[in-house]
Amino acid sequence: MSSLKLLQGSFNKLQLRNVVSRSFLAVRCVSNQADTETHTGQKWDSDDYRLARFVNAPKHVNPNWAIKMIDEVPPKECHERVIACDGGGGPTGHPKVFINLDKPGNHACGYCGLRFFKGDHHH
Known part of the structure; x- marks a missing residue:
């Protein structure tokens, strides 16, 4: 046995x-x-x-990456030295941050990635 x-x-x-x-x-x-x-x-x-x-399920990867989508939004021209960004406000926004635009070039918001630049305007 x-x-x-x-x-x-x-x-x-x-x-x-x-x-x-x-x-x-x-x-x-x-x-x-x-x-x-x-x-x-x-x-x-x-x-x-x-x-x-x-093995039993496919790997799902979203091709619409947020960073690529935010890059499609053109930078916004502003005439102030300091601007405030709140991401659109309301429940889909973010805390208000102030961005200094004194230096040339685009300046991105740390929360939403929107870009701003100071446009030259002459009086």
Whole structure:
């Protein structure tokens, strides 16, 4: 009877090893797909174990990154030396910040990324 239990134990280990090797092969097959880069620059090699989480579900990456969308908004010309940005105010805004426009070039808001510059105006 002990040899039967030993045989069953070996068979169970063999089954387990077979299941593990099949799942490993499945992970390797799925992970050989091209990994999509996220907005933070996260991208893994095709043999990285972290791609195993995408075996049953695809990796969803939004192509509309906020930084790209805010870059499409042209910089706003202002005639004051110091301006205030509140992100549009209301519940979708942010705390009011003051931006000094004395130096030439665009100056971005630290919260929302909107850009401002001081336009030259002559009296």
